[in-house]
Amino acid sequence: MKVLAWMTVLNAGLMAGLLFAYSCSVNIGLQTLVDAEYIRAMQSINKAIQNPVFLGCFMGLLLLFPVMAYHAYGEGLSFYYALGAMLIYIAGVFALTMLCNVPLNEQLAKFSTATATAEDISRMRQAFEGPWNRYHLMRTIASILSFAFAILSLINRKF
Numbered sequence: 001m002k003v004l005a006w007m008t009v010l011n012a013g014l015m016a017g018l019l020f021a022y023s024c025s026v027n028i029g030l031q032t033l034v035d036a037e038y039i040r041a042m043q044s045i046n047k048a049i050q051n052p053v054f055l056g057c058f059m060g061l062l063l064l065f066p067v068m069a070y071h072a073y074g075e076g077l078s079f080y081y082a083l084g085a086m087l088i089y090i091a092g093v094f095a096l097t098m099l100c101n102v103p104l105n106e107q108l109a110k111f112s113t114a115t116a117t118a119e120d121i122s123r124m125r126q127a128f129e130g131p132w133n134r135y136h137l138m139r140t141i142a143s144i145l146s147f148a149f150a151i152l153s154l155i156n157r158k159f
Contacts, residue, residue, distance in 0.1 A: 001071045002159050008064040009150045011057050012085065015093065016147040018054075019140040027133060035125045036113045042128070046105040058097075061089055065150075072153055081153035085146045092142025100135040104128055 026045070030038055065086035072079040111124050 002157075004064070004071070005068055005154050005157060008061070008068040009147070009154050011061050011064060012089070012143070012147040012150045014057050015061065016140075016143040019093075019136070019143045023137060023140050027136070035118070035121045038125055038129070039108065039111065039113050039121060043108055043111075046109065058094070062094060065089055068150070068153065072157060075158055076156070078153045078156035078158070081149045081156060085149035085153060088142050088149065089146040093139045093146065096135055096139045096142065101132060101139070104132045104135075
Protein backbone atom coordinates (compact mmCIF):
# COMPACT_ATOMS: atom_id res chain seq x y z
CA MET A 1 0.00 0.00 0.00
CA LYS A 2 3.01 2.25 0.38
CA VAL A 3 3.39 2.36 -3.43
CA LEU A 4 -0.28 3.29 -3.83
CA ALA A 5 0.06 6.12 -1.32
CA TRP A 6 3.10 7.45 -3.18
CA MET A 7 1.25 7.16 -6.52
CA THR A 8 -1.60 9.19 -5.07
CA VAL A 9 0.73 11.91 -3.84
CA LEU A 10 2.59 11.95 -7.15
CA ASN A 11 -0.63 12.29 -9.16
CA ALA A 12 -1.94 14.97 -6.80
CA GLY A 13 1.34 16.86 -7.26
CA LEU A 14 1.13 16.55 -11.03
CA MET A 15 -2.40 17.97 -11.03
CA ALA A 16 -1.48 20.81 -8.68
CA GLY A 17 1.59 21.58 -10.78
CA LEU A 18 -0.34 21.57 -14.03
CA LEU A 19 -3.04 23.88 -12.72
CA PHE A 20 -0.52 26.17 -11.01
CA ALA A 21 1.71 26.40 -14.10
CA TYR A 22 -1.31 27.16 -16.26
CA SER A 23 -2.35 29.95 -13.86
CA CYS A 24 1.02 31.65 -13.76
CA SER A 25 2.05 31.22 -17.39
CA VAL A 26 -0.60 30.23 -19.93
CA ASN A 27 -3.35 32.51 -18.59
CA ILE A 28 -0.94 35.43 -18.45
CA GLY A 29 0.25 34.79 -21.99
CA LEU A 30 -3.27 34.43 -23.33
CA GLN A 31 -4.28 37.80 -21.87
CA THR A 32 -2.12 39.56 -24.45
CA LEU A 33 -3.90 38.03 -27.44
CA VAL A 34 -6.57 39.84 -29.39
CA ASP A 35 -10.07 38.42 -28.97
CA ALA A 36 -10.17 36.07 -31.96
CA GLU A 37 -6.68 34.72 -31.25
CA TYR A 38 -7.59 34.19 -27.60
CA ILE A 39 -10.71 32.22 -28.50
CA ARG A 40 -8.90 30.04 -31.04
CA ALA A 41 -6.04 29.43 -28.60
CA MET A 42 -8.42 28.39 -25.80
CA GLN A 43 -10.35 26.16 -28.18
CA SER A 44 -7.10 24.47 -29.18
CA ILE A 45 -5.90 24.08 -25.58
CA ASN A 46 -9.27 22.75 -24.41
CA LYS A 47 -9.17 20.14 -27.16
CA ALA A 48 -5.51 19.20 -26.56
CA ILE A 49 -5.93 18.69 -22.79
CA GLN A 50 -8.36 15.84 -23.44
CA ASN A 51 -5.67 13.22 -23.78
CA PRO A 52 -4.96 9.93 -21.99
CA VAL A 53 -2.08 11.27 -19.88
CA PHE A 54 -4.10 14.17 -18.45
CA LEU A 55 -7.33 12.21 -18.11
CA GLY A 56 -5.52 9.31 -16.42
CA CYS A 57 -4.15 11.62 -13.74
CA PHE A 58 -7.29 13.78 -13.42
CA MET A 59 -9.73 10.85 -13.26
CA GLY A 60 -7.28 8.48 -11.57
CA LEU A 61 -7.29 10.55 -8.42
CA LEU A 62 -11.00 9.78 -8.07
CA LEU A 63 -9.91 6.18 -7.43
CA LEU A 64 -6.56 6.76 -5.76
CA PHE A 65 -7.74 9.17 -3.06
CA PRO A 66 -10.52 6.91 -1.72
CA VAL A 67 -8.14 3.92 -1.67
CA MET A 68 -5.51 6.02 0.12
CA ALA A 69 -8.09 7.14 2.69
CA TYR A 70 -9.38 3.59 3.15
CA HIS A 71 -5.90 2.25 3.85
CA ALA A 72 -5.17 5.12 6.22
CA TYR A 73 -8.33 4.43 8.24
CA GLY A 74 -7.48 3.95 11.88
CA GLU A 75 -4.17 5.79 11.56
CA GLY A 76 -5.29 9.00 13.23
CA LEU A 77 -4.10 12.14 11.48
CA SER A 78 -3.03 10.25 8.38
CA PHE A 79 -6.63 9.20 7.74
CA TYR A 80 -8.03 12.69 8.29
CA TYR A 81 -5.46 14.25 5.99
CA ALA A 82 -6.20 11.62 3.33
CA LEU A 83 -9.93 12.17 3.75
CA GLY A 84 -9.44 15.94 3.52
CA ALA A 85 -7.27 15.59 0.41
CA MET A 86 -9.92 13.40 -1.21
CA LEU A 87 -12.86 15.67 -0.36
CA ILE A 88 -11.03 18.82 -1.45
CA TYR A 89 -10.04 17.19 -4.73
CA ILE A 90 -13.50 15.81 -5.48
CA ALA A 91 -15.34 19.04 -4.64
CA GLY A 92 -12.77 21.72 -5.40
CA VAL A 93 -11.07 20.27 -8.46
CA PHE A 94 -13.14 17.56 -10.10
CA ALA A 95 -16.67 18.86 -9.44
CA LEU A 96 -15.71 22.48 -10.08
CA THR A 97 -14.08 21.49 -13.36
CA MET A 98 -17.04 19.41 -14.50
CA LEU A 99 -19.74 21.84 -13.36
CA CYS A 100 -18.09 25.15 -14.26
CA ASN A 101 -15.03 24.99 -16.54
CA VAL A 102 -16.21 22.18 -18.84
CA PRO A 103 -19.56 23.81 -19.71
CA LEU A 104 -17.70 27.03 -20.55
CA ASN A 105 -15.25 25.01 -22.67
CA GLU A 106 -18.14 23.33 -24.49
CA GLN A 107 -19.80 26.68 -25.14
CA LEU A 108 -16.53 28.04 -26.51
CA ALA A 109 -15.98 24.94 -28.69
CA LYS A 110 -19.28 25.62 -30.49
CA PHE A 111 -18.32 29.20 -31.27
CA SER A 112 -16.83 29.95 -34.68
CA THR A 113 -14.61 32.98 -35.07
CA ALA A 114 -14.79 32.50 -38.86
CA THR A 115 -18.49 33.38 -39.03
CA ALA A 116 -18.74 35.79 -36.08
CA THR A 117 -18.48 39.55 -36.11
CA ALA A 118 -15.76 41.31 -34.13
CA GLU A 119 -18.43 42.36 -31.64
CA ASP A 120 -19.65 38.74 -31.25
CA ILE A 121 -16.07 37.58 -30.71
CA SER A 122 -15.49 40.26 -28.09
CA ARG A 123 -18.71 39.34 -26.27
CA MET A 124 -17.79 35.66 -26.30
CA ARG A 125 -14.39 36.37 -24.82
CA GLN A 126 -15.90 38.54 -22.10
CA ALA A 127 -18.48 35.87 -21.26
CA PHE A 128 -15.82 33.15 -21.15
CA GLU A 129 -12.51 34.53 -19.89
CA GLY A 130 -13.46 36.09 -16.55
CA PRO A 131 -15.61 33.22 -15.25
CA TRP A 132 -13.26 30.54 -16.58
CA ASN A 133 -10.22 32.16 -14.95
CA ARG A 134 -12.04 32.57 -11.61
CA TYR A 135 -13.06 28.89 -11.58
CA HIS A 136 -9.56 27.91 -12.65
CA LEU A 137 -8.02 29.88 -9.76
CA MET A 138 -10.40 28.19 -7.33
CA ARG A 139 -9.54 24.71 -8.60
CA THR A 140 -5.84 25.55 -8.58
CA ILE A 141 -5.98 26.52 -4.92
CA ALA A 142 -8.04 23.40 -4.14
CA SER A 143 -5.57 21.21 -5.99
CA ILE A 144 -2.62 22.65 -4.09
CA LEU A 145 -4.45 22.13 -0.78
CA SER A 146 -5.37 18.58 -1.75
CA PHE A 147 -1.74 17.86 -2.64
CA ALA A 148 -0.55 19.34 0.67
CA PHE A 149 -3.04 17.20 2.63
CA ALA A 150 -1.94 14.10 0.68
CA ILE A 151 1.67 14.82 1.64
CA LEU A 152 0.67 15.29 5.28
CA SER A 153 -1.21 11.99 5.17
CA LEU A 154 1.85 10.23 3.81
CA ILE A 155 4.13 11.82 6.42
CA ASN A 156 1.81 10.63 9.21
CA ARG A 157 1.44 7.05 7.89
CA LYS A 158 2.60 4.07 9.94
CA PHE A 159 3.80 1.78 7.18
